[in-house]
Each structure stands twice: as C-alpha cells, then as structure tokens.
Amino acid sequence: MLSTSGLRALAAFVDHGTFGGAADVLGYAQSTISQQIRTLERDAGGLLFDRNAGPSRSRLTSLGRVMEHHARRVLHELDTAEQAVIDHREGTGRLTIGTFQAVTTMLLPALVRSLTEESPHATITIVESEGPRPDLTSTDLCFFDSPPQRPDHGRRIVADEHLLLAPLGTFPAGTIELDRLRGRRMVALPPICDQARVERALADADIATEIVFRTADNHALTAMVEAGAGCAILPALSISPSAGITIHRLQPSIPDRQIWAQWSGSFSPLAERALSHATAARTRLLAEAADRVATR
Structure with missing residues (x-):
C-alpha cells in the first residue's frame, strides 16, 4: 500500500x-x-x-x-x-441554490449580496428551474412553492397572496368577486406546481375560464395582460407592476402560494447562513407583496 x-x-x-x-x-x-x-x-x-x-x-x-x-x-x-x-x-466553500423566477428576482439578490460580503471566497451557484419537484440531489438549498416530503427538510419563508391582473379599465378599483372571472380569457403559467393549485381552486368554485396563452415568464404574462390578451392570476411576488394593468384582491381568495426553503440531509455552515438570511427577509417580502395591490 x-x-x-x-x-x-x-x-x-x-x-x-x-x-x-x-x-x-x-x-x-x-x-x-x-x-x-x-x-x-x-x-x-x-x-x-x-x-x-x-x-x-x-x-x-x-x-x-x-x-x-x-x-x-x-x-x-x-x-x-x-x-x-x-x-x-468555516463556511467559505461551495453553495448551490435551487430557485424559481420570483425567488430569483425578489429574494436572492439581497441574500447573495449578504453571503458574498460575509464570505468573499465562497463559490455560490444558482440553478433556476420551473420543474414539478424541487431538485434536492444537486442543490444544498432549494426554494420551492410547496412543503417538503419526508425525509427531506424545509422551512416556510413566506405566504404569497394570489392577485388578479387585468387590462386597464376592465374592472373598477378594489376587490373583485371571483365569480366575475367566469368565461373570461386568461393568460397563465404552465399548469404545474402553484398554477395547478390555482386552476384547481377555480374548478372547485365552478368557474371555467378560457386560457389563451401560457408561459413560465412572469414578465411576459404581465405584458400580455397589458396588451389586452386576457386577465391573469399570479402570486404577488411574481407580478411586475405596470401602468397598463390594474391589480386586485379576489373574493373569495385563492389559497396563498407557500414559498419554502427545502434541503436534504445535513447543512453546511454556508447553507445555514443562507437559510437564516432567507428567513430574515420575510418581513421585507410581505411588504413587497402588499405594495403590489393597486389602490386605484
């Protein structure tokens, strides 16, 4: 030997x-x-x-x-x-974070900035996916819109309210009755994850809509609403406010999207700090979500 x-x-x-x-x-x-x-x-x-x-x-x-x-x-x-x-x-190694669009834009910039200031020699890799399940095999920490399945672990980061986006002039300001969406043209995300739950809630309320466009791009959905292609139901943190749309709460409301941080097995010190920063961002994210509701 x-x-x-x-x-x-x-x-x-x-x-x-x-x-x-x-x-x-x-x-x-x-x-x-x-x-x-x-x-x-x-x-x-x-x-x-x-x-x-x-x-x-x-x-x-x-x-x-x-x-x-x-x-x-x-x-x-x-x-x-x-x-x-x-x-x-020492918490200065490698960290791979799984994410999806809203988390990428609303949570990760501040989180990554904090981590790089604390550990400038750390290597942080971010993998964005819109798949039906979180990838916990190749990531250290993965943000997803549902709770973990055993034996995996998770922590809820924030509850994200579903709001209605409508072309300017479609509805008066204020809360809109869910029943007013019956038969309306809609643009939507792919029918997986949270969007599947939205469509199930509409079906349970016996509200049939006509989906004329689907995309995983939140900004594209907002643009299509602004263009008059249809209305959309999106979680607040996925919305890009625009002068050409109005944003409304729904009555009855659709259950909130739950954003979770998930992981499998034990944590590295660097991943632990990332989770701590994500949890600390809850108040800011709730304030950002509340700002999405139009007052006009």
Missing part, C-alpha cells in the same frame, strides 16, 4: 534535489525522509532513483518517473479535498 507520506517525500526530493532539502520543506529529519523513500521503493517493487548518477542530484528511474507523475496527481487531489473540508467547516 502506497503511503501519502512517501509520495510527499518523493515529490519534495525531486523538487529540492536532496534528502536534506526535502526534509527542510516537509519539516522532518533527513533520516525520516530517507526511510519514507526506502519504504516507497519497497512498496513500489523497485528503485525510484538512480543512485549512481552522481552526488549532485539523483535521477529518477523509469519507475520513479511513473511514480512522480501519479504522486503529484494524488497529492493535488488530496490537498484539494483537505482545503474543501476546511472551507466547508
């Missing part, structure tokens, strides 16, 4: 040319380096140095060159792994 101490001794000996030089850089006695090299030669089954090359600098044998090549690769990977463990423990 090849030892990492022997591989380090080999690399240091090649770099510095003598047992003494290798001993100085590794912090060992020269006799220890000599013993590590002899042990490595025994484990490798042959000589690593041509000791007849002269006193100034030993040359590697063919086996020695093979061993040096692989030793440097192994030591590089080992050093990288050791540094990754230190970074993880």
